[in-house]
Amino acid sequence: MNTRDFIVFSLSLALLVGTIGAMLGYSALQKARPDQIRIVMRSPERGGFDPLDIYVTLGEPAKLYVKNEALETHGFAVPELGIGSIEVKPGRHTTLEFTPEKEGTFAARCSVYCSDFHPLMQMRVHVLPPGEASAGAARASTATDLLREFPADIVRDPEDLPPPLRRNTSEVVEVHLDAVEVVDELSGEPYAYWTFNGKVPGPFLRVREGDTVELTLSNGISSKYDHSIDLHAVTGQGGGAAFMQVAPGESKKIRFNATNAGIFVYHCATSDIPTHMTHGMYGLILVEPKEGLPEVDREYYFMQGELYAKDAPSAAGFREFSFEKMLDEDADYVVWNGKPAAITGTRSPVFRAGEALRLFVGNGGVSYLSSFHVIGEIFDHVFPEGALGHPHGDVQTTTIPAGGATIAEFHTEMPAKYILVDHALSRLNRGAVAVIVAEGEPPNGSTLEAVPLAEAPERPPASASSGGGLH
Ligand SMILES: [Cu+2]
Incomplete structure (x- = not known):
C-alpha cells in the first residue's frame, strides 16, 4: 500500500467509523421513533407534561412515546378520545397508538394521584383536519406556568343559583x-x-x-x-x-x-x-x-x-x-x-x-x-x-x-x-x-346627599359652645 492508497484507506475507515458512531449516537439520543410524538412526564412541581400541546391528524393513526422522568408514578389519559388510564413507572416509558375520530382540543390528564398539585398535571391534544397537523409545543417549566395554562377559577358567581321553584306539589x-x-x-x-x-x-x-x-x-x-x-x-x-x-x-x-x-x-x-x-x-x-x-x-x-x-x-x-x-x-x-x-x-x-x-x-x-x-x-x-x-x-x-x-x-x-x-x-x-x-336614579328621592358648607346653618363661635352647648 503506497502513501496515497494509505490516506484514502484511512479516510474511508474514519468515514465508516464516524458514520457508525453517528448512527449509534443518534439512536442513543432519539429513543422515540421519528414518527412518534414524544411526551415527557415530570412532577407538577417541576412543570408536569412537556410539551403542553401536541397536534395529531383526524382519522390518521398517531403514535405517542411517553417517558416518565419523575421520581413517582404518573398516568396518562384522554377520556374524550377513548384513551383510558396508562400508568408509567419512574424512569420507564410506554408507547401507545390511537386514531382520533373527532376534531377539537381535548384535555389529557395524569390519571394517577401524584402530589397535592396533581390537578395541574394536564396537557392538550389538538386533533386537526388532514393537511393542517404540524408538530408544535408550548413548554411549561414551573408550577406557576401550569397554573396560568390551566386555571381552575374556583370563585362562585353570587348570581349562580337556581330560580324560585314556583310549584305546589312535592317531587x-x-x-x-x-x-x-x-x-x-x-x-x-x-x-x-x-x-x-x-x-x-x-x-x-x-x-x-x-x-x-x-x-x-x-x-x-x-x-x-x-x-x-x-x-x-x-x-x-x-x-x-x-x-x-x-x-x-x-x-x-x-x-x-x-x-x-x-x-x-x-x-x-x-x-x-x-x-x-x-x-x-x-x-x-x-x-x-x-x-x-x-x-x-x-x-x-x-x-x-x-x-x-x-x-x-x-x-x-x-x-x-x-x-x-x-x-x-x-x-x-x-x-x-x-x-x-x-x-x-x-x-x-x-x-x-x-x-x-x-x-x-x-x-x-x-x-x-x-x-x-x-x-x-x-x-x-x-x-x-x-x-x-x-x-x-x-x-x-x-x-x-x-x-x-x-x-x-x-x-x-x-x-x-x-x-x-x-x-x-x-x-x-x-x-x-x-x-x-x-x-340608576334614587326611586323615591334622595335619602342621602352631600350639602355645600355655605348652605349649612352658621355655627356659633367655638368659645360659645365650650360651656356645654345644650340650650
Ligand atoms: Cu372532603
Missing part, C-alpha cells in the same frame, strides 16, 4: 354532586382547593318542603382523598355522611326527605372534617316552604370561609395548607366565595336602585362567627340562623354562626356600591369583602 328531585380537587391561584401562588363541582361554595341546592331528594356524590378518579356530604337539612345519622363516604373513583347515593323549610349548610364530613371544610367543601341547600318565598327582583348567594396557609411558599412555589394555624384559629384569609375580595370589580353583581334583593348568606367557617353587615344599607327582613318563621325587621348587622346561614332581604334607596363585610372589620384586611352595585 322527587335528583341531585348530582362531584367532589373535585383542584389548584387555583391564592394571592398569586398556587393553592390546593377541594370543592363540590369545582367552585367555592358548592352548588346552591333548591328543593321544596316535602320533596324527596335523591342525591348522588361522585369522587373523581384522580382525587387524593375520600369525600362525603353532611346536609344540615337532613335528619338521620351524620346528616347523610354515614352513608356517603366516597373513595376516589366511586359514587354513592342517598335518598332523604326535605322535612323542614329553611336555608341550611351542607359540607364534607370526612376526617379530618375541618381540614376538608376549610379547603372549600361547603355550600347551601334551600328548602323552600310549601307556600314559597315572597317574590323579589334578585337573589344572590354568598358564603364566608377561612383559609389557613403556611407562611412561606414551598421550594416549588406552592402555598401549602397549615393545620397548625387552623387549630389556632389564626386564618390568613377570610373570604366570600372562595378567595380574598373575590366578588369585587368586574365580578360584582349589578342591579337597579330600588329593586328588592334577597341574599342567601352562609358561613362555612370553620371557626369564626360572622357579623354580617352591608355598608350603606339596613336589612328590611333578616331570617336569623335561617329560621323562616321568625324574621327580624330593620336590622343593621346579623350574626351567622360557623355552619349556619341566614336570609337577608332589603332594597336600596340610592345608587351606590354596597359593601358586604364581616363587621369584625379587621377581617376586611384578610379579604372578607364583596361589593354589589346599584345603578
